[in-house]
Amino acid sequence: MSLVTKALVLREKNAIPAVEDFFLPPMRNNQVTVKIHAAALNHRDVWIQQGLYAKIQYPAIVGSDGCGYVSDVAEGVSESLIGQRVIIHPSLMWGDDIKAQSNNFQVLGMPTYGTFAHHCIVDADRVYAAPSYLSDAECAALPLAGLTAWRALMTQGKAQSHHKVLITGIGGGVALCAAQFALALGAEVWVTSGSQDKITMAQHLGAKGGILYSEPDFGKSLMKSMGGFDIIVDGTGGETFNHALEAIKPGGTIVIYGATAGTPSNVNIHRIFWKQVHIIGSTMGNDNDFAEMLAFVSQHRIKPIIAKTFLLEQGAEAFRYLQSGAQTGKVVLLMENM
Numbered sequence: 605m606s607l608v609t610k611a612l613v614l615r616e617k618n619a620i621p622a623v624e625d626f627f628l629p630p631m632r633n634n635q636v637t638v639k640i641h642a643a644a645l646n647h648r649d650v651w652i653q654q655g656l657y658a659k660i661q662y663p664a665i666v667g668s669d670g671c672g673y674v675s676d677v678a679e680g681v682s683e684s685l686i687g688q689r690v691i692i693h694p695s696l697m698w699g700d701d702i703k704a705q706s707n708n709f710q711v712l713g714m715p716t717y718g719t720f721a722h723h724c725i726v727d728a729d730r731v732y733a734a735p736s737y738l739s740d741a742e743c744a745a746l747p748l749a750g751l752t753a754w755r756a757l758m759t760q761g762k763a764q765s766h767h768k769v770l771i772t773g774i775g776g777g778v779a780l781c782a783a784q785f786a787l788a789l790g791a792e793v794w795v796t797s798g799s800q801d802k803i804t805m806a807q808h809l810g811a812k813g814g815i816l817y818s819e820p821d822f823g824k825s826l827m828k829s830m831g832g833f834d835i836i837v838d839g840t841g842g843e844t845f846n847h848a849l850e851a852i853k854p855g856g857t858i859v860i861y862g863a864t865a866g867t868p869s870n871v872n873i874h875r876i877f878w879k880q881v882h883i884i885g886s887t888m889g890n891d892n893d894f895a896e897m898l899a900f901v902s903q904h905r906i907k908p909i910i911a912k913t914f915l916l917e918q919g920a921e922a923f924r925y926l927q928s929g930a931q932t933g934k935v936v937l938l939m940e941n942m
């Protein structure tokens with residue numbers, strides 16, 4: 605039976621997301637319905653709203669992050685799941701190769717209907733027990749950013765406690781998670797940001813220091829002042845990449861998970877081979893990454909940082925806020941005034 609739910613629907617490119625009653629298709633075998641309590645925005649949702657994403661299908665209900673309670677199960681799923689508080693793993697159809705995702709890989713929330721709705725239908729193996737010490741909003745803030753940060757820092761970057769780690773654009777959701785994980789690991793963490801206040805906030809979390817990415821030659825300055833990094837985790841791209849090549853130690857690793865500032869106009873190839881730099885791409889994560897990330901977060905009692913919460917009905921405002929870059933941490937949508 606199909607289900608009518610309140611959802612924040614994108615009807616076309618650049619349309620203002622608005623809440624409407626939406627018919628979800630019926631659950632297939634081995635699926636569950638989650639009554640969403642909280643969902644979180646990622647930059648991906650804004651790219652889709654702006655039509656800047658591959659293969660966009662409308663109408664779209666975006667939202668890759670969600671926490672809620674299982675309200676119904678389809679054939680093949682134990683009814684004991686009903687009523688459980690769960691967090692949703694947003695990587696769909698990763699495939700069998702732990703090194704990279706399959707061609708069928710998708711992220712929850714377009715083309716599948718995502719979490720910016722009162723209900724979301726997912727395969728039963730996408731729901732995990734929500735860490736009990738986290739609120740619904742904190743749980744919702746974790747999955748996509750936490751998973752991306754975990755794979756970039758730990759699986760690909762192989763961070764260890766004796767490493768010096770630079771995290772770029774610390775105001776970002778993924779960057780903040782990466783900083784929290786690196787700090788919990790015992791690594792020495794440095795950050796870049798467009799805002800001195802965000803650098804100060806990172807220092808309060810435990811970061812050793814930071815530098816404004818608006819400063820010319822910030823990569824060289826970092827190399828001079830603190831001797832370079834073993835690992836740089838970057839979601840910025842653009843000219844940051846050349847600064848990273850200056851700031852990385854010989855033999856160090858630059859992990860790239862995003863390109864908010866686009867592609868650099870030129871790349872200092874000489875730095876790459878002379879410094880024997882490892883450059884690794886990273887996208888989301890597989891089921892191992894997700895389970896390891898959840899276990900680490902629970903072990904260290906890490907709480908995702910929430911910049912601001914909005915009600916689902918204020919979704920358009922939440923999109924604008926994320927786009928403005930004013931946030932430090934995750935932007936969360938609550939389904940009811942909780």
Ligand SMILES: NC(=O)c1ccc[n+]([C@@H]2O[C@H](COP(=O)([O-])OP(=O)(O)OC[C@H]3O[C@@H](n4cnc5c(N)ncnc54)[C@H](OP(=O)(O)O)[C@@H]3O)[C@@H](O)[C@H]2O)c1
Pocket residue numbers: 646647648748749752772773774775776777778779796797798799802817839840842844861862863864865886887888926929931933
């Ligand atoms: N590969 C994947 O699986 C994956 C997963 C998630 C995200 N991503 C990508 O990673 C990027 C970050 O995602 P997010 O959701 O964490 O985004 P976000 O929360 O919107 O944060 C983006 C951050 O980037 C920094 N930034 C913006 N313009 C910059 C510039 N010109 N130079 C340097 N830094 C700049 C800002 O840091 P400050 O506020 O500190 O200035 C901003 O807070 C996006 O491009 C996203 O598409 C990829």
